[in-house]
Amino acid sequence: MHRAFLIFLFFIGITSVLAIGLRGCDYYLSPAANRAFMSDHQILKPSGLLGHGLGIAGAAMITAGVAIYSTRKRVRTFWNIGKLSSWLEFHIFLCLLGPVLVVYHSTFKAGGIAAISLWAMLSVAGSGIVGRFLYVLIPRNIKGGEMTAGQIDAQFDLQEKALRETEFGLEIVHQIDKSFAEMERPKNFVQTAGVFFRLRKLNRQVRHLIHSKINAHHIDHASAANLIRITSARTALIQKSILLLQVEKLFYYWHAIHLPFTAIMFITLALHIGVAVWLGYIWIF
Ligand code: HEM
Numbered sequence: 001m002h003r004a005f006l007i008f009l010f011f012i013g014i015t016s017v018l019a020i021g022l023r024g025c026d027y028y029l030s031p032a033a034n035r036a037f038m039s040d041h042q043i044l045k046p047s048g049l050l051g052h053g054l055g056i057a058g059a060a061m062i063t064a065g066v067a068i069y070s071t072r073k074r075v076r077t078f079w080n081i082g083k084l085s086s087w088l089e090f091h092i093f094l095c096l097l098g099p100v101l102v103v104y105h106s107t108f109k110a111g112g113i114a115a116i117s118l119w120a121m122l123s124v125a126g127s128g129i130v131g132r133f134l135y136v137l138i139p140r141n142i143k144g145g146e147m148t149a150g151q152i153d154a155q156f157d158l159q160e161k162a163l164r165e166t167e168f169g170l171e172i173v174h175q176i177d178k179s180f181a182e183m184e185r186p187k188n189f190v191q192t193a194g195v196f197f198r199l200r201k202l203n204r205q206v207r208h209l210i211h212s213k214i215n216a217h218h219i220d221h222a223s224a225a226n227l228i229r230i231t232s233a234r235t236a237l238i239q240k241s242i243l244l245l246q247v248e249k250l251f252y253y254w255h256a257i258h259l260p261f262t263a264i265m266f267i268t269l270a271l272h273i274g275v276a277v278w279l280g281y282i283w284i285f
């Protein structure tokens with residue numbers, strides 16, 4: 001269900017971006033000076049029926065994307081509604097598609113106070129991609145919240161127990177743990193990047209080892225799938241805990257970009273909307 005919903009969102013996003021892009025490509029690709037003489041100008045310019053509508057739709061999507069995620073994350077009453085990570089996916093969908101619609105609204109040119117809003121919006125959306133990458137490197141519990149040290153240890157114990165119950169599971173636990181035991185925890189951001197790539201390489205080697213063991217022992221399909229599922233979860237958790245301290249620090253600094261730029265975007269957006277309405281641009285209303 002979840003995967004189908006994500007594919008559906010992706011389909012909607014790509015279709016709208018392509019439909020608008022193809023509809024207006026001649027106009028958007030023309031030099032600004034020539035646009036006023038084009039037949040599409042009346043409809044696609046930032047104050048035109050479609051152009052203005054795209055600005056309103058985009059801004060509404062961004063506002064909803066932020067409000068919905070923040071409310072789910074911060075208001076206790078909503079903590080039991082779905083996983084936080086699923087709400088983050090929805091935040092990402094709305095806050096990726098919204099900016100694209102706003103860029104079409106701007107017709108790829110910017111001036112005045114709207115330009116500050118536009119650049120702040122693009123910085124937030126761009127930084128979001130980095131944030132999402134860091135977000136998934138932090139071990140999360142079933143509700144999507146950050147795992148405590150105790151929860152991480154409990155998870156390791158559970159995995160070990162589950163592996164003990166599988167064929168040659170214990171042997172695999174020891175091999176996985178041994179492979180990662182020599183990996184040092186990074187002490188700064190530069191080391192983090194190095195350790196990250198070394199871990200990825202090691203991960204591939206461990207996966208290869210497990211697959212060759214499975215093939216050598218001719219174990220049945222269901223048991224092999226179970227073994228792969230638990231071992232992948234274990235290697236992922238070990239890697240995340242090795243990187244955890246530095247990734248948490250980076251994620252903390254990342255918030256210092258994502259959040260202030262959001263504030264700048266919304267403040268200048270409010271001024272931009274105020275000026276637009278004051279000048280009489282009220283779209284279809
Ligand atoms: C984050 C959201 C938004 C951003 C970043 C944004 C940005 C821009 C930009 C860059 C322009 C072009 C300025 C120029 O021609 O140099 C523009 C024009 C315009 N925007 Fe927005 N906009 C946003 C949302 C909105 C909304 C919600 C409205 C509705 C009230 C709106 C109404 C307009 C109007 C009417 C114009 C044309 C102004 C004119 O031709 O003088 N915008 N906007």
Ligand code: HEM
Binds near residue numbers: 069088099127259
């Ligand atoms: C204009 C677009 C965007 C705006 C205004 C925006 C705004 C925000 C805000 C205000 C938060 C903090 C929520 C809270 O802690 O209450 C947040 C969190 C986050 N956003 Fe965005 N965002 C945008 C786009 C994106 C994009 C495109 C991505 C990813 C591709 C993204 C990824 C994230 C992540 C990973 C978090 C952190 C979640 C957490 O710490 O719980 N954002 N965003």
